[in-house]
Amino acid sequence: MPYPIEQKLVVGVASSALFDLTESHEVYLNEGVEAYRQHQEQHLDEPFPRGVAFPFIRRFLSLNQAFPNEQPVEVVLLSRNSPETGLRVFRSIRHYGLEISRAAFMTGRSPYAYLPAFNASLFLSANEEDVQRAIDANYPAGRVLPSKVYDDELDPELRVAFDFDGVIADDEAESVYKRNLNLDEFQAHETERQGIAHNPGPLADLVRKLSLIQALEQRRLAQDLDYSRILRIAIVTARNAPSHERVVTTLKEWGVSPDESFFLGGMEKSRVLSILKPHMFFDDQRSHLSSPAGDLPLVHVPFGVANRG
Numbered sequence: 068m069p070y071p072i073e074q075k076l077v078v079g080v081a082s083s084a085l086f087d088l089t090e091s092h093e094v095y096l097n098e099g100v101e102a103y104r105q106h107q108e109q110h111l112d113e114p115f116p117r118g119v120a121f122p123f124i125r126r127f128l129s130l131n132q133a134f135p136n137e138q139p140v141e142v143v144l145l146s147r148n149s150p151e152t153g154l155r156v157f158r159s160i161r162h163y164g165l166e167i168s169r170a171a172f173m174t175g176r177s178p179y180a181y182l183p184a185f186n187a188s189l190f191l192s193a194n195e196e197d198v199q200r201a202i203d204a205n206y207p208a209g210r211v212l213p214s215k216v217y218d219d220e221l222d223p224e225l226r227v228a229f230d231f232d233g234v235i236a237d238d239e240a241e242s243v244y245k246r247n248l249n250l251d252e253f254q255a256h257e258t259e260r261q262g263i264a265h266n267p268g269p270l271a272d273l274v275r276k277l278s279l280i281q282a283l284e285q286r287r288l289a290q291d292l293d294y295s296r297i298l299r300i301a302i303v304t305a306r307n308a309p310s311h312e313r314v315v316t317t318l319k320e321w322g323v324s325p326d327e328s329f330f331l332g333g334m335e336k337s338r339v340l341s342i343l344k345p346h347m348f349f350d351d352q353r354s355h356l357s358s359p360a361g362d363l364p365l366v367h368v369p370f371g372v373a374n375r376g
Contacts (some may be wrong), residue, residue: 072141072169072186076276078231079145079182080124081192082156084211086115088193102177107155114162115155119211119364120191121163122218126225128166130280130297133287139280143185144170145178147194152166182206188273191366198371207269209349209366211327212356216364226345227277228301231314231337233351235274235302238267238371240310241351243373257310262322265313269370270349271321274300299326303339303348305355335361 082088095103130140144160146153150172154265160167169185171178179201182190190208192198201208232241244253277300284296302325306314311330329339336355340348340363349366350356352373356365 075141075186076139076280077141077143077185077187077271078124078127079143079178079185079187079190080120081178081190081197082115082144082146082148082153082155083193084120084191085124085144086118086121086156086159087216088115088118093117107152108273110156113155114159117163117216117218118163119193119214119216120347121216123191123225123227123364125163125165125218126223126346129223129225131166132191133297134283137156137283139283141169142167143187145181145185145187145190145192146170146172147178147197148172149174170194179204179206179208182208182343186274189270195369198367202269202368202370205269206274209368212365212367214358214364215360215362217362223295223297224299225297225302226299226343228303228340228343228345228348229270229274230348230350230352230355231302231304231306232268233371234268234270234349234368236268236271236314236317238268238351238373239265240313242372248318251333254310257306257313261309261312262316263313264317269368274323275321278321281324281326301325301327301343301345303329303336303343304331305333306330307313307338 093105094106124142127140128142131138146156148156153172171181177197177200179190179197188207190201191211193211195210198208198210229235234236240257243256261285280298284298285296307330337358347364347366349368351368351370353367356367
């Protein structure tokens with residue numbers, strides 16, 4: 068029997084994020100639902116290629132192998148497929164050895180409403196509408212953007228990077244800047260409030276629970292010096308000094324200690340991300356989600372003032 072889901076850090080993932088469904092989607096768009104069903108049936112034992120979220124999900128699940136007694140994480144498949152057309156998805160999951168057993172098949176409807184039922188701290192999908200509807204309902208979600216996927220199986224680390232404003236924190240500070248596009252006003256606002264933590268943003272719960280995994284790994288390391296940590300958390304933000312202090316205040320109050328923090332002052336984030344090589348980078352601003360080589364796994368969180376107007 069699976070462990071109680073209330074005791075886990077849960078990620079909900081759509082098949083469109085986990086696998087590359089380009090071919091199947093073309094069949095659906097050009098030939099319709101029945102042709103799509105037949106296509107999946109004819110290719111039932113042909114695994115889907117790995118998608119943008121695959122390296123992240125594979126490493127995320129490896130935390131259960133490192134902590135078999137605690138089983139701290141779970142991935143739930145949340146799919147627009149019917150159970151019938153979803154057979155190929157689960158056979159692909161089995162082919163790649165992913166420990167995913169829970170699922171919701173919605174037969175064409177968006178699965179976002181069931182995120183609370185599965186205790187999910189994140190929903191990943193390539194479907195822009197599904198992600199936006201989840202965010203509008205105050206659920207944590209991100210749209211994976213197309214990129215080249217390379218999963219180095221010799222690299223056991225899980226590197227997760229986050230923008231701060233509009234992702235971990237709310238959009239209060241971004242609203243100040245966007246009101247007049249005045250950087251001095253923004254810096255003054257944040258300096259005045261440097262000792263006051265921000266309100267949580269859409270992925271605050273995810274970051275807090277990842278921090279608990281960090282603590283679990285730290286305890287393991289204290290008992291076993293040969294243990295190699297799996298999880299690394301990074302903050303990559305356009306902020307710089309002095310507005311960085313409120314970031315530190317907020318994370319400290321939440322009990323979150325990033326392994327790396329980058330305050331870039333408007334530098335292109337890809338300059339850091341191309342070295343960090345995260346398995347997911349979450350940002351609320353599409354203009355910040357770029358990769359010169361097209362090989363970074365980027366996730367758009369369509370929340371707040373950065374995505375209005």
